Amino acid sequence: MIKSESDLPKSEVPAPPAAPEKAPKVRDLSLCPCKSRLPYGECCARFHYGKALPETAEQLMRARYSAYFFGRIDYLVDTTHPDKKTPQTRAGIQALADVARWKFLTILSSSKGQAGDKTGKVEFVAEYYIGMVRHGHHEKSRFRRSRGLWKYVDDKG
Numbered sequence: 760m761i762k763s764e765s766d767l768p769k770s771e772v773p774a775p776p777a778a779p780e781k782a783p784k785v786r787d788l789s790l791c792p793c794k795s796r797l798p799y800g801e802c803c804a805r806f807h808y809g810k811a812l813p814e815t816a817e818q819l820m821r822a823r824y825s826a827y828f829f830g831r832i833d834y835l836v837d838t839t840h841p842d843k844k845t846p847q848t849r850a851g852i853q854a855l856a857d858v859a860r861w862k863f864l865t866i867l868s869s870s871k872g873q874a875g876d877k878t879g880k881v882e883f884v885a886e887y888y889i890g891m892v893r894h895g896h897h898e899k900s901r902f903r904r905s906r907g908l909w910k911y912v913d914d915k916g
Contacts, residue, residue: 784800786799786800786804786829787799787800787804788800791803791804791821791825792824792825792828792829792861792864793821793822793824793825793864794821794863794864794865794866795821799825802821802825803821803822803825803826806818806819806822806834807822807825807826807829807831807834812908812909813909814874815869815872815873815874815879815909816869816871816872816873816876816878816879816880816881816900816902816909817866817869817872817879817881818909819838819902819909819910819911820866820869820881820883820900820902820911821864821866822834822838823835823838823911824861824864824883824885826838827855827856827859827861827885828861830856832849832852832853832856835852835856836848836849836852838909838910838911839910839911840903840905840910840911840912841905841910842905842912843911843912843913858889858890859887859888859889859894860887860888860889861885861886861887862886862887862888862893863885863886864883864884864885864886865883865884865885866881866882866883867882867883867884868881868882869881869882872902872909876904877903877904878901878902878903878904879901879902879903879909880899880900880901880902880916881899881900881902881916882897882898882899882900882916883897883898883900884896884897884898885898898914898916899914899915899916900912900913900914900916901913901914901915901916
């Protein structure tokens with residue numbers, strides 16, 4: 760007669776229940792604001808949380824847009840090329856993030872900026888609101904690698 764699990768042969772002892780998986784956050788399941796058509800958790804979140812690095816200039820451009828969308832100021836500062844950072848960089852990014860509500864990103868073109876390149880350009884239009892007023896920001900961004908990582912240089916592409 761078996762009175763407890765310790766009386767069962769080892770092969771018949773039930774395995775302990777698996778630890779419950781952490782439930783994904785709604786944000787991670789929602790479509791990424793960069794308009795990649797992927798969930799944020801599979802797209803820009805991996806860059807924002809340091810689980811992956813952008814392999815192309817366009818990936819960095821999209822991740823930066825999503826960082827503006829979510830107010831991830833540290834990511835925006837960290838992905839600015841060191842030659843372009845000034846003592847005012849963070850304050851300027853923060854000031855824009857405090858007033859702008861980003862709504863839509865359209866990538867118009869990109870050149871170079873692939874895994875084997877050292878420089879790249881991405882042309883885009885980003886739509887945002889300040890208060891009730893809609894704005895469009897058209898930019899030709901330049902990107903350059905720094906210590907092997909893609910960084911935003913400027914809008915002079």
